[in-house]
Amino acid sequence: MDRRKFVSALGLGLGAAALAGCGQDEKPAASDNNAAGEKKAEALKWDLVTTWPKNYPGLGTGANRFAERVNAMSGGRLTVKVHGAGELVPATEVFDAVRSGSAQMGHSTPYYWKGKHPAMPFFTTIPFGLTAWEMNGWLNFGGGQELWEELYEPFNLQPLACGNSGTQMAGWFNKEINSVDDLKGLKIRMPGLAGEVIKRLGAIPVQMPGGEVFTSLQTGALDAADWVGPYNDLAFGLYKVVKYYYYPGWQEPGSALEVIINKDAWNSLPQDLQHIVRSAAEAENQHILDEFTARNADALKQLVNEHGVQLRRLPDDVLMALKDTSDQVIEEVIAGDELSRRIYESIVAFRDASMPYQEVAEQALLNSRTLVLKDA
Amino acid sequence: MDRRKFVSALGLGLGAAALAGCGQDEKPAASDNNAAGEKKAEALKWDLVTTWPKNYPGLGTGANRFAERVNAMSGGRLTVKVHGAGELVPATEVFDAVRSGSAQMGHSTPYYWKGKHPAMPFFTTIPFGLTAWEMNGWLNFGGGQELWEELYEPFNLQPLACGNSGTQMAGWFNKEINSVDDLKGLKIRMPGLAGEVIKRLGAIPVQMPGGEVFTSLQTGALDAADWVGPYNDLAFGLYKVVKYYYYPGWQEPGSALEVIINKDAWNSLPQDLQHIVRSAAEAENQHILDEFTARNADALKQLVNEHGVQLRRLPDDVLMALKDTSDQVIEEVIAGDELSRRIYESIVAFRDASMPYQEVAEQALLNSRTLVLKDA
Structure with missing residues (x-):
């Protein structure tokens, strides 16, 4: 695991590298290709830029x-x-590169683009929100896909779901968390909306x-950190410096990944190739x-059995406080933006219908x- | 809902209708199509026969x-x-129709074919086994697909996962089940291995x-019945005659559906069409x-709020007895068949690794x- 790679590749919002190497000159041969089956199509060569390093386990492999x-x-x-982060463009520039057409496609996750629109993170996940299968149910049978297309339309992008990490972990902590008070003053690496939530509970995101x-966990510059889940966390070696591994991932119940496609490139595709891209994304969405389902299970076993990691569940009162505070933060995010409210309320309605089932x-x-099986 | 349709369509093992209307004369143009991209392929017309009625919600629509x-x-x-059950061949004949090549493809679920090999049901589900996402994890990253192909190889069939109903319900009961004793003497419509399990606990499968x-529930010829889940059960109207709806579906934690393809037809496909069929199945597997995720949630709400259905959880001691008895029944199924044992043990190993995660x-x-959310 080359950690330096991550500084540029996953340091979203921090890596200030300029857009580089994105001057592709392949353009889809638009007008020649609209009549699928009637006319021999020219071979198209497209670039897909990603927010992860090339071959990064689970994400880059997908x-x-x-x-x-x-x-x-x-x-x-x-x-x-496929181009890993930093190869054609840095991770932070994937959205704009595809929007402008300098790359035709990107593979990413919507919450990285929260600077573009406050509703973006909702298409990755919301606190205490949808599991992976519920997210797919909402997208395909609950109106989610239509809302996503409405959100991305002004950015000239066609979004498709393409992957889900499943429920993540709550994070690594250098001490036990037995009450909300134990969060106070803790320096926790936690990005985005969840960071704002823990800040209001007294932690320092x-x-x-x-x-x-x-290194920050090792030196004490950090007391805790949210990364991904057992598979990626094991590779990242965090167990070497902190032992308490908390669950559940209240902040990421099922984090969705996306394929984004430049709308001009998309519209230029013959129908059969559009269908191929759609089903490829949906097939890979599950794959x-x-x-993650298979590898996380194996990795957790290693973390616990070989590396002495201590699993701990967040106490009920902490979960309740996280839920109430999340609601407040999201209410502020959607205040004054009709589309954000509509999307959020659609997700919540789906969850509230799904939960009893x-x-x-x-x-x-x-x-x-x-x-x-436990009693067996 | 035309109930008579189900007699022929879903009466597997009972509907004795002869193979009918399966003399298709479209054959894949084998040798002409093996060089994808090099040679213009002839248009192929394939028949897909299903074990469900045409357009049956969730299954036929998939x-x-x-x-x-x-x-x-x-x-x-x-x-x-697509041909619904009984159109080209009756539901019971789907496997043999595809095996012989009279239809090139089928859409079904493996447990229907338990008469062909004792391990078949394991690729649908096992009691207290894998959820939908674990089943897919096992197939794609746990060696399951390879075992499935080994099982179907002698039958000249290529299997692909194509759909999952999610966790089903335990069934409809005309009285409450408070202990194992309450199962004794109950006439329960429950097919397959689960039927054998409840028989050993004193019920009459x-x-x-x-x-x-x-009608059987209405007349008292049945005391209880396992059908599918809220979406299909609502359409079937069972709530009109019985009120206790039990969970969890211990017997079907996540029932997988399959596309089966005649191996000669499969081998005759050019590579790109093989990839298209594979990704189509995998995309539809999730879809x-x-x-079911979306529709079951809506249907359960209707059953409870509009039709007064009483939800009940099977008591702990009943679940424990069902688990122990399931283990005994499966041990007898796999005794003396090396492949069955290998498949079952692979599933159990995956589940036992997945469970702690x-x-x-x-x-x-x-x-x-x-x-x-309950306390909110």
């Missing part, structure tokens, strides 16, 4: 598989080349690129979650499974 | 969307036509086509679950969400 699907299904009529987290379905099954 | 994906992505080079369940991830999140 981007690679998405591209391979498109390339294989199109029989070479559309070839997508620190915005810090991934690459600095390990990325599959990778989950309580008798997946959730009940998982709890029963724990019951009968 | 089969339709799978076919539409293939048709759209291939730009008409491969056209898949009844194999019965879906179409007869409603079918999305439909789920307990701090999805499961913990769902329980925390209930906590903070």
